[in-house]
Amino acid sequence: MTEGGYVGVTASSMIMTNKKLKEELESTFKDIQVIVPEDTRLNITAREEDALTILKFLKDRGFNFLTLISCVDWIKENEFELVYIITSYLQKNDEYTQREKLQIILKTRISRTIPESKTVTPIFSNAEVYERELHELFGIKFEGNQRLIPLFLEREYKIPPFRKDFDTREYVKEVFDKIPFV
Amino acid sequence: MDRRDIKKWFKEPAKMGHKYSLWVIYFCTGCGIIEIPPVITSRWDAERFGVIPVATPRQANLFLITGYVSVKTLKAIIRTYEQMPEPKYTVGFGSCPINGGMYWDSYNTIKHLDKYIPVDGWIAGCMPRPEAIFIAVTHLWTMIDKGMADGYLKYREKYKYYRKNQEMALGKLEWSPLYPRENQK
Numbered sequence: 001m002t003e004g005g006y007v008g009v010t011a012s013s014m015i016m017t018n019k020k021l022k023e024e025l026e027s028t029f030k031d032i033q034v035i036v037p038e039d040t041r042l043n044i045t046a047r048e049e050d051a052l053t054i055l056k057f058l059k060d061r062g063f064n065f066l067t068l069i070s071c072v073d074w075i076k077e078n079e080f081e082l083v084y085i086i087t088s089y090l091q092k093n094d095e096y097t098q099r100e101k102l103q104i105i106l107k108t109r110i111s112r113t114i115p116e117s118k119t120v121t122p123i124f125s126n127a128e129v130y131e132r133e134l135h136e137l138f139g140i141k142f143e144g145n146q147r148l149i150p151l152f153l154e155r156e157y158k159i160p161p162f163r164k165d166f167d168t169r170e171y172v173k174e175v176f177d178k179i180p181f182v
Numbered sequence: 183m184d185r186r187d188i189k190k191w192f193k194e195p196a197k198m199g200h201k202y203s204l205w206v207i208y209f210c211t212g213c214g215i216i217e218i219p220p221v222i223t224s225r226w227d228a229e230r231f232g233v234i235p236v237a238t239p240r241q242a243n244l245f246l247i248t249g250y251v252s253v254k255t256l257k258a259i260i261r262t263y264e265q266m267p268e269p270k271y272t273v274g275f276g277s278c279p280i281n282g283g284m285y286w287d288s289y290n291t292i293k294h295l296d297k298y299i300p301v302d303g304w305i306a307g308c309m310p311r312p313e314a315i316f317i318a319v320t321h322l323w324t325m326i327d328k329g330m331a332d333g334y335l336k337y338r339e340k341y342k343y344y345r346k347n348q349e350m351a352l353g354k355l356e357w358s359p360l361y362p363r364e365n366q367k
């Protein structure tokens with residue numbers, strides 16, 4: 001993370017506003033939707049293949065911190081939506097600039113039948129643990145992540161428990177309710 | 183100390199000692215950790231009741247489980263409970279250990295704690311106020327006086343069944359039985 005941090009930031013990117021960034025993104029990538037819902041936010045919807053290059057693009061412009069990767073299960077559309085939230089740390093001896101205020105949300109969709117995506121650990125190394133979490137709770141496989149081992153759960157589940165078709169009532173009835181009182 | 187208690191002190195000094203020095207190991211599994219700092223510090227000052235927090239289960243004789251119990255924490259709870267010296271008392275704190283509370287259909291939260299370890303008393307609420315802890319402590323005094331807080335004896339007696347339940351929830355346990363002979367019967 002060190003060389004992508006404060007050092008690589010150019011002066012021009014510091015005064016970048018979200019409008020400017022939107023224009024830049026739209027001119028560089030095809031098949032991309034950028035919405036500016038607020039002054040401090042930017043929502044990007046893109047194809048899964050482009051996600052990695054977009055993240056790289058944003059990181060080169062100083063958005064050097066991956067806050068979180070999350071997932072939404074759109075069961076009717078048979079798709080998973082991966083959500084990457086990216087922002088940047090405060091400058092060292094500096095006040096807020098436009099860039100620090102900006103929260104960028106990148107959304108991509110992957111198929112639910114073959115839940116696979118490429119890992120983003122080469123760009124943001126802290127993604128490893130988020131990918132492990134999604135692997136465990138949603139059953140999404142991240143190609144290239146070497147450590148997709150269990151994170152929180154102790155038991156085995158037939159369907160990963162955060163998927164919409166996992167019936168918690170049924171599960172509790174089968175497992176915990178069957179244990180008798182002493 | 184109440185003067186009327188003097189007779190009791192001479193009759194059963196050990197029991198009175200247990201009663202008035204409940205050393206607590208807090209198992210802060212859930213939201214309950216929020217209630218504990220005001221209880222043990224000067225605002226509510228639990229030491230008035232002889233209740234003080236200790237660092238290890240080896241020093242404790244009261245086990246407070248303050249919140250929901252996931253499968254992973256259940257393992258730690260059992261190990262902690264088995265390490266405590268007898269006589270030991272357990273109090274479940276909040277509605278989650280009683281019957282699951284708002285996690286009653288969760289994929290990873292066990293619902294009834296008393297299926298796995300014996301529990302002497304419950305404090306209902308989500309979360310209970312600190313005052314409720316002191317009410318529980320005074321209730322526990324009465325129960326110890328009358329010999330009703332006998333969860334640890336029950337654990338020894340019915341260890342076979344408890345162990346079986348623990349194995350049903352956790353799979354194979356990696357520690358050996360606490361009471362091997364009782365386990366065989």
Ligand code: SF4
Nearest residue numbers: 212213249276277278
């Ligand atoms: S009883 Fe309520 S406050 Fe306590 S652990 Fe459960 S949900 Fe949290």
